[in-house]
Amino acid sequence: MSRVQEIDYLAIAAPLLVALLGLGVLVLDAFLPPARRAVAGWVTAAGLAVAGGLLLPLVGERRATFCLPGDGGLPACSYVVDDLTLVFQALVVGGALVCVLLSLDTVRDSALPAGEYFFLLLASVAGALTLAASRDLLTLVVALEVVSLPAFALVALRRFDSRSSEAALKLFLVSVVSTAVMLFGLSLVYGLTGEVHLSRIAAALAAPSASEPAIVLAVTLALAGFGFKVAAVPFHFWAPDTYQGAPVPVAAYLSVVSKAAGFVGLALLLTEGFAPYADRWSPAVAVVAALTMTVGNLAALRQTHAVRLLAWSSVAQSGYMLVPLGSAAGGDLGAVLPATIAYVLAYAVMNLGAFSVVTLVGRHRPANLLEDYRGLGRTEPLSAFALAFSLACLAGLPPGLLGLFAKVVVFRAPVDQGVGWLAVVMALNVVVGLYYYLTWATALYARAPDAAGTGRPPSYRISWSDGLAIGATLGAALLFSLAPDPLLSFPPTLR
């Protein structure tokens, strides 16, 4: 047998292209005259669109590469492209594309180094794309770190801003601690099972074992790393400060793409690797979910800064996404996993919609307080409508049907699996959440304060990259509100 592995280049084309593109942009930027710096951003956007196109030929197929031959059984593969992978890779590419569009003006206005900025962003995207396809512990960890490491630098890129450095430091410290804990857990898993491939770990764990307490400990520790990525309590402290300190498009990236990557990793680890221990980890996840949404919502009530509010709201939304995983104690993973996926997808659309408008307002009102949104409905009717609609979706109230359906899907999991208390906690949280989304949405349509006596505040000049980002997310939110089925129809083919 040949020792050299066959590589399926089509399967890895998207992350490969994105990684090469990142290097290309970095080099390109060095040779561009200062007047043409904007080119780097456009190349990045175009490259991401091509990467999205590369996913198309993979639809409906299951491709695996980097495989070890199985002894008698199925080969164990490190990189698998199936429905689950593709859904998340599409989300990552789409979300990153919106973030890049929003970044174009930000990079110019804040005089950020374009080459480094887009290189770091693309590097992180490459990691997220790989994470969705990885099926062994090592690839998982490496991919997760590839998502995180460039993010520290991205957050810290506004060197002149001390808040930015503080944000990056917080992100870095929390990340390092949680990664260390996770590595400890994963090494325990490896030590106890002797396997790194998720499918083989599941098989090994399925057999009764004397070292059960050690396995439970290992699983718990391993969850910590992903708890950080998705900003679940108690690993959520970094989120508000980091989001606020980072450039707004980077905050959008962290809250959508990076969080989605965390969720896909978590879902893979729990439902593929640790499936036999569902009755052990699921109640723990349920408690984390309840705490996360409650803490997030209660803290969001008191926010006056738009990005901070979205940060806390995204913590709360993570709680909702964890609910289905917390209802899996019965072992019916096939029933609950699609609910989490559906919510992550819906969340990506509506949260990017909110962040697009927040980025736009932030350009004109750098303080970005909720006060700055008063009267936006009069001066910028379309942007205000886009934000109001996104907020309605996040609250889960008509006309935001997308969010409503996503919440119904999530509610169904605990009701189905008999975890009633979690459904009730979530119900209360949805009510709390409504309050701050609604307060914000109404500020948009309140009379603008014209203390200066200037009458109508001037309307914004919206660049077409911003317009494209707002239009695309609003279009997607409206479309999926009317026909949410495509988002909900991912019963991922597990193994």
Add this chain to the structure above:
Amino acid sequence: MSELLLPLLLAVPLAGAVLLLVAPPRRGERLAVPFGLAVTTVTFLVSVWVTVATPETDVEWVPNLGLRFHLGIDGVSAPLVLLTAFLTVLCMAYLLRVRPEAGRLRALVGLLLLLEVGMLGTFVALDMLLFFVFFEVVLVPMWFVIAQWGDDSVPGGRRRAANVFILFTLLGSVVMLVGMLLVGTKAGTFDLTVLAERQGAGLSHTVQVLAFLALGLGFAVKTPMWPLHSWLPDAHTAAPTVGSVLLAGVLLKMGTYGFIRIAVPVVPDGARTVAPWLGALAVAGIVYGALACLAQRDLKRLIAFSSVGHMGFVLLGIATLTPVGLNGALYANIAHGLITGLLFFLAGAVKDRHHTSELDILGGGLYERMPRLGGLLAFAAVASLGLPGLAGFWGEMLVLLAAFDPAAGLSRPYFLVLMAVAGVGVVLTTTYFVALVRRVAQGTSFEAWRDAVLLRDASRHELLVWAPVVALVVVLGLWPGWLLEASDPVVRTLLGGRS
């Protein structure tokens, strides 16, 4: 064609709302109300058409959720659909001349049209999740109507009243959603016709009781049932006239309709177990509402509290689980919608003229200063207290009759006690309405009001808007049969042929 009829009923006001949204601001502002009147009139004509044609629509919407776009209309929903379309037309007609002080008519009319979509949708939905969606659609428009066009006469201001309204209702409806999902996942369908036919077959007793409690909480907040009514007085008092009319006239009915359409037929076992409690809370509401009314110092607040009492009767009728009780409940629903709608129109007219609705400041002498308005107020008050020959009488009489002979399995002596207490409530209701008429309409006017220039009697325009309501109150009082004939067969099916 006929399957497009019910979607048309919802599409007309929705299209109207969207058109107003994109209309040019200046011209939109000027033409908003006539346009709204045209749209609601067309909607009303469509609602008459669907009542006659009784079409059905059933298409898949979100297969992954099991959500179907299933609409239908029958003897239980048709009167409520007509009532909704009718009251909305009147609200638009009222706005034609009586402009709210806050202005922004384009937005107000658009929101009222959206509200109409939600209200009509709730009454024609035959899928539980679809019902839930429409149930939620009304929240945001009504929130805006109260928060933007309301007044600050309530403690905490209109914003707080609107917030309390939406948070209470949402809390109820989210719990209701959990109940619906519980039933849906256990029964494998959300379709109300199928679930009503099964009469809870295949659902264990525990599931049924839990589901009834969860569903009931959502409906009870909306109805509202004592002690979950605390959102209602402030919301009604703060809301502008058209908001109060639709809130009392239609929105409250969504709760009681939910009990009859969903909670009772889908989980009948749960209903039987919880019915005695429901009856007790209903009667508590009747007495509490009446006592609270006796102590009110504000006209709009008094009418709001009277709703708590009237809705208590509706709930008592439902709690008996008999065809007589449910028919009575539905009848009382319609009667309350018309009479209380009228009362809020009148109270709004009084308030607009005096810039207050506090009884102490208003003083007596309405007959003297404004004979037509005073007379109408007295008429609406006696209709509301249930004078025989007017619409308010039949529903409450049927409910008391049903409590005299509740469904098999419910303790009869217990319901006799409830009936007796409800009877006391009737006496108290009569007392406060008579007291109200004496206090506001009779007697002589305060000096301050005598010379006031703005105190014109009801205009011809106002009389034209109110006349159809008055006529219907009389018609329903004299000929109750046709409405009961429509609802009776459906009610019997919903009760699964039980008597």
